Amino acid sequence: MRRSVLPSLLKTLLIGLVTLPVAVFAIPFLKRRDIGGEAFFGMGVNADKEPHTTPYLVNELGVKKLLIRIPLWEMEHIDSYLAFIRNFHDKEITVALLQDREHITSPLMLRDHLIQIFEALEGVCGTYVIGSTINRAKWGFFSVNEYLDFYKIAYDLKEKRFPHLKLIGSNVIDFEYHYSAHTLFNLAKIRYDALGSLLYVDRRGAPENTQMGFNLIEKIRLLAILAQMSPKSNGEIVITETNWPISGTAPYAPTSETECVSEEEYADFMVRYHLLAFASQHAQSVYWHQLIAPGYGLIDNRDGQLRKRTAFHAYKTMLHHLQKATFVGYGEKRGRHTLLAQVPEGLLHVEWVERGTLNVSLTHSVEGTFRDGEHFISDTFVLTPSPLYYLTSMDEL
Numbered sequence: 001m002r003r004s005v006l007p008s009l010l011k012t013l014l015i016g017l018v019t020l021p022v023a024v025f026a027i028p029f030l031k032r033r034d035i036g037g038e039a040f041f042g043m044g045v046n047a048d049k050e051p052h053t054t055p056y057l058v059n060e061l062g063v064k065k066l067l068i069r070i071p072l073w074e075m076e077h078i079d080s081y082l083a084f085i086r087n088f089h090d091k092e093i094t095v096a097l098l099q100d101r102e103h104i105t106s107p108l109m110l111r112d113h114l115i116q117i118f119e120a121l122e123g124v125c126g127t128y129v130i131g132s133t134i135n136r137a138k139w140g141f142f143s144v145n146e147y148l149d150f151y152k153i154a155y156d157l158k159e160k161r162f163p164h165l166k167l168i169g170s171n172v173i174d175f176e177y178h179y180s181a182h183t184l185f186n187l188a189k190i191r192y193d194a195l196g197s198l199l200y201v202d203r204r205g206a207p208e209n210t211q212m213g214f215n216l217i218e219k220i221r222l223l224a225i226l227a228q229m230s231p232k233s234n235g236e237i238v239i240t241e242t243n244w245p246i247s248g249t250a251p252y253a254p255t256s257e258t259e260c261v262s263e264e265e266y267a268d269f270m271v272r273y274h275l276l277a278f279a280s281q282h283a284q285s286v287y288w289h290q291l292i293a294p295g296y297g298l299i300d301n302r303d304g305q306l307r308k309r310t311a312f313h314a315y316k317t318m319l320h321h322l323q324k325a326t327f328v329g330y331g332e333k334r335g336r337h338t339l340l341a342q343v344p345e346g347l348l349h350v351e352w353v354e355r356g357t358l359n360v361s362l363t364h365s366v367e368g369t370f371r372d373g374e375h376f377i378s379d380t381f382v383l384t385p386s387p388l389y390y391l392t393s394m395d396e397l
Helices: 003-029 054-061 072-086 101-105 107-120 144-160 177-184 216-229 263-280 310-322
Strands: 041-045 065-071 092-098 127-130 166-173 194-198 237-239 283-288 326-333 336-343 346-353 358-369 375-383 388-392
Touching: 003 144, 003 177, 003 216, 041 054, 041 310, 054 310, 065 072, 065 283, 072 092, 072 101, 072 107, 092 107, 101 107, 101 144, 107 144, 127 144, 144 166, 144 177, 166 177, 177 194, 177 216, 194 216, 216 237, 216 263, 263 283, 263 310, 263 326, 263 336, 263 346, 310 336, 310 346, 310 358, 346 375, 375 388
Parallel strands: 041 065, 041 283, 065 092, 092 127, 127 166, 166 194, 194 237, 237 283
Antiparallel strands: 326 336, 336 346, 346 388, 358 375, 358 388
């Protein structure tokens, strides 16, 4: 451990010990946000993965919001990144700026490169994720104080030269909210337009599983109340990255085989993660990581071939049903989950069970869709871990 960062690490611990218990007790007083499907769904795409084909796949998928990463250590290739970003004429683009140690320790270099990017993408991108995975030393930051200094350079540029920009900050990975708390409660002269989180839950298995007593919805709400308590945030939460590693894809999977799931489980967990995050009504957007990746993407591009996994069709189906949705309610009883949303066609029911099957009988036939897009019309169906969608009249609320 580097002794120079010990004061910052101690501060992180103390701030977490003070603020997190208060936040837990304050959750019942959390101010609800009204988040619709139009702003909620986003997808990560990379310039180094099938750049010429990606725009066509994005259009086929139907997603309107994209997150594109620019590693600051590849500024010599910035023109390629800019050209890739400009391919998406009708999409809402967020650019994630990834750091390395050199940019963390060289403020003048960081400032120059930020200006170069902000100016080059004027009129194309107005939202930036400033830094990522700040609580992992392998990504360059040794302390939260270092991140605050890093973020302040971007914030000062926004204040003085680029006031129209939206900056997403913090960007702690996993359920390690003592780091998030330190980014929110400090004396630095900064402010976040939204609080970013790489909220992975893959090591817990299914998205409904708990960690330290908190399920996914509760984790999101805890982060939201921290953000609302802080004078440095307006309370908006953006999940900038999440996924599950896929079995049999080593060395491309980012974890060991123990944490990997089958492609069927991946599709189920992906949809259910989005449904639960939407039900929280405190995640403004979720960006799935990502469209093309052998170890964790909707599309496998090994051996020069593009193979759409089951999850591609599951995501497309989810978007079709929920992109114009307004949240109505969510409930869980004995492992049966039901999300209700108002859509132009009526009242949308999305249902699943965490394990096993459950036979359901309705009083009349409904029109519905299984996870991957197959249609059905019936008054009976079987709930499984794969969510299904069906419509009823709003009068049935």
